[in-house]
Amino acid sequence: xxxxxxxxxxxxxxxxxxxxxxxxxxxxxxxxxxxxxxxxxxxxxxxxxxxxxxxxxxxxxxxxxxxxxxxxxxxxxxxxxxxxxxxxxxxxxxxxxxxxxxxxxxxxxxxxxxxxxxxxxxxxxxxxxxxxxxxxxxxxxxxxxxxxxxxxxxxxxxxxxxxxxxxxxxxxxxxxxxxxxxxxxxxxxxxxxxxxxxxxxxxxxxxxxxxxxxxxxxxxxxxxxxxxxxxxxxxxxxxxxxxxxxxxxxxxxxxxxxxxxxxxxxxxxxxxxxxxxxxxxxxxxxxxxxxxxxxxxxxxxx
Amino acid sequence: xxxxxxxxxxxxxxxxxxxxxxxxxxxxxxxxxxxxxxxxxxxxxxxxxxxxxxxxxxxxxxxxxxxxxxxxxxxxxxxxxxxxxxxxxxxxxxxxxxxxxxxxxxxxxxxxxxxxxxxxxxxxxxxxxxxxxxxxxxxxxxxxxxxxxxxxxxxxxxxxxxxxxxxxxxxxxxxxxxxxxxxxxxxxxxxxxxxxxxxxxxxxxxxxxxxxxxxxxxxxxxxxxxxxxxxxxxxxxxxxxxxxxxxxxxxxxxxxxxxxxxxxxxxxxxxxxxxxxxxxxxxxxxxxxxxxxxxxxxxxxxxxxxxxxxxxxxxxxxxxxxxxxxxxxxxxxxxxxxxxxxx
Numbered sequence: 026x027x028x029x030x031x032x033x034x035x036x037x038x039x040x041x042x043x044x045x046x047x048x049x050x051x052x053x054x055x056x057x058x059x060x061x062x063x064x065x066x067x068x069x070x071x072x073x074x075x076x077x078x079x080x081x082x083x084x085x086x087x088x089x090x091x092x093x094x095x096x097x098x099x100x101x102x103x104x105x106x107x108x109x110x111x112x113x114x115x116x117x118x119x120x121x122x123x124x125x126x127x128x129x130x131x132x133x134x135x136x137x138x139x140x141x142x143x144x145x146x147x148x149x150x151x152x153x154x155x156x157x158x159x160x161x162x163x164x165x166x167x168x169x170x171x172x173x174x175x176x177x178x179x180x181x182x183x184x185x186x187x188x189x190x191x192x193x194x195x196x197x198x199x200x201x202x203x204x205x206x207x208x209x210x211x212x213x214x215x216x217x218x219x220x221x222x223x224x225x226x227x228x229x230x231x232x233x234x235x236x237x238x239x240x241x242x243x244x245x246x247x248x249x250x251x252x253x254x255x256x257x258x259x260x261x262x263x264x265x266x267x268x269x270x271x272x273x274x275x276x277x278x279x280x281x282x283x284x285x286x287x288x289x290x291x292x293x294x295x296x297x298x299x300x301x302x303x304x305x306x307x308x309x310x311x312x313x314x315x316x317x318x319x320x321x322x323x324x325x326x327x
Numbered sequence: 328x329x330x331x332x333x334x335x336x337x338x339x340x341x342x343x344x345x346x347x348x349x350x351x352x353x354x355x356x357x358x359x360x361x362x363x364x365x366x367x368x369x370x371x372x373x374x375x376x377x378x379x380x381x382x383x384x385x386x387x388x389x390x391x392x393x394x395x396x397x398x399x400x401x402x403x404x405x406x407x408x409x410x411x412x413x414x415x416x417x418x419x420x421x422x423x424x425x426x427x428x429x430x431x432x433x434x435x436x437x438x439x440x441x442x443x444x445x446x447x448x449x450x451x452x453x454x455x456x457x458x459x460x461x462x463x464x465x466x467x468x469x470x471x472x473x474x475x476x477x478x479x480x481x482x483x484x485x486x487x488x489x490x491x492x493x494x495x496x497x498x499x500x501x502x503x504x505x506x507x508x509x510x511x512x513x514x515x516x517x518x519x520x521x522x523x524x525x526x527x528x529x530x531x532x533x534x535x536x537x538x539x540x541x542x543x544x545x546x547x548x549x550x551x552x553x554x555x556x557x558x559x560x561x562x563x564x565x566x567x568x569x570x571x572x573x574x575x576x577x578x579x580x581x582x583x584x585x586x587x588x589x590x591x592x593x594x595x596x597x598x599x600x601x602x603x604x605x606x607x608x609x610x611x612x613x614x615x616x617x618x619x620x621x622x623x624x625x626x627x628x629x630x631x632x633x634x635x636x637x638x639x640x641x642x643x644x645x646x647x648x649x650x651x652x653x654x655x656x657x658x659x660x661x662x663x664x665x666x667x668x669x670x
Binding site (some may be wrong): 107117130135197306 | 644649
């Protein structure tokens with residue numbers, strides 16, 4: 026691999042990694058509270074569609090990001106009610122949320138199919154290694170991505186709120202006995218997940234595609250769920266994971282652009298196969314990193 | 328006691344009807360808010376489905392793969408496993424069946440079709456091996472690993488139809504060459520009803536029979552009910568898990584085989600419009616009952632007809648009908664609380 030290719034890939038992977046990181050952080054918060062949400066893809070789609078709509082209507086891409094965040098939260102509220110209040114099966118509820126997102130985003134985005142929206146204002150940063158150089162496009166969401174990961178890590182690991190949230194994810198009955206409000210904590214975690222997924226969708230729309238197309242997140246919501254496992258429910262590791270998976274996506278585009286004979290289909294499989302390959306390497310340790318009560322409806326009486 | 332059971336059955340049925348109607352009403356309000364005409368859409372769908380041969384038979388054409396992908400979930404669910412990978416297993420089945428059809432095109436139909444079914448079954452079953460192994464070795468939960476593989480097999484299909492199997496006649500549209508006559512399942516004249524639907528019926532019948540009339544079914548239910556107790560009884564819990572998962576994946580693979588053999592007649596990029604995911608929800612709503620699987624498959628086939636009608640008559644994107652589907656699901660999911668409290 027030539028240096029030029031590596032530099033270009035690294036530069037391009039920033040954009041791909043950003044939306045993955047936001048979505049992954051959101052899913053980490055939810056899973057740490059014991060709730061697995063398979064509907065990330067649906068929330069991202071609704072985020073992307075509402076970002077597109079709000080940006081077109083107001084002319085301000087930051088309004089688009091805000092609308093996406095709110096739309097993501099609204100979507101996750103439906104899921105939260107089913108899972109937290111009704112004790113519904115989380116996997117089925119998550120898939121239902123995915124379908125809700127597919128439908129709502131198709132309805133919201135329909136007038137904007139093929140329209141061009143103004144993206145987020147960005148600065149093109151020239152990076153160079155020796156004689157090769159490439160431009161990295163930096164916008165507000167890229168700048169905020171690493172602080173967001175740091176914030177999530179701090180909230181989860183260094184605050185009382187985070188301790189209670191993790192307690193609910195490990196052993197809800199014990200957490201309840203210790204005085205944690207399971208219902209409120211899980212609601213907060215799910216809403217945070219919705220917010221971050223909405224933002225992730227907004228970044229795809231406002232910094233990568235600049236338009237709306239049905240199903241345009243193309244499975245990135247599921248990659249985010251895989252990334253959570255890959256990153257061991259750790260926000261810091263999620264940064265590395267997002268860069269690796271984003272890099273795989275970018276590398277594929279770079280190879281194609283250079284006319285190299287590597288099938289894009291196999292490149293696209295990488296994130297999924299990589300996650301599967303990493304699982305046995307860590308074995309029991311990986312299983313132990315998972316929140317103990319992940320996916321289980323609360324069985325006690327509050 | 329019997330009367331009690333009967334009255335409970337009636338209330339349960341009434342409750343599901345009310346739930347369903349509420350979901351249709353909620354979706355109607357969404358359409359109304361978007362400036363469309365929900366009542367006209369429902370009426371058009373009813374006329375199309377009940378009033379035309381095409382509309383009526385199309386329901387069954389869609390129910391076939393839904394029943395099979397639902398079984399792909401229901402069989403592992405009886406031993407306590409979650410298989411969310413029906414979509415990927417369906418694609419693997421389609422891929423392997425296509426491989427057989429293209430390699431043995433000269434074979435007569437009576438030999439080729441069973442071989443295609445066997446390879447479709449094997450492909451779907453193979454796609455569950457890694458998740459099942461990870462599960463029994465306690466490496467990872469099967470729900471996530473099966474789901475990850477959902478994304479891999481459509482890419483394999485994409486690779487084959489863009490590469491080795493690309494048909495030379497259709498340069499603009501990537502797809503495999505047309506199958507030989509012997510590789511096509513019989514289709515009832517004038518409709519799209521095909522022999523693959525009989526496979527679905529056979530799978531369903533075998534599922535009920537094995538589950539309720541054989542020792543295996545009893546042991547499956549024991550494993551699903553309490554794996555630790557089953558282990559102490561001396562049952563081969565791990566073997567049951569791996570085999571049930573493989574059979575489930577195999578049935579999804581058969582659905583893929585039926586789609587390519589009867590409907591498409593070749594391998595195309597989009598073998599399924601998400602049957603695997605909808606099948607999961609069908610199975611989840613239906614529980615262990617075979618009849619309820621049929622009823623739920625019927626309901627979701629009808630919902631997708633509503634989507635067709637909306638697209639044709641009112642210019643609404645087909646995906647919008649997913650809102651109706653999720654409305655049905657969420658109303659059942661949220662209604663579940665009341666039901667469990669009462670029992």
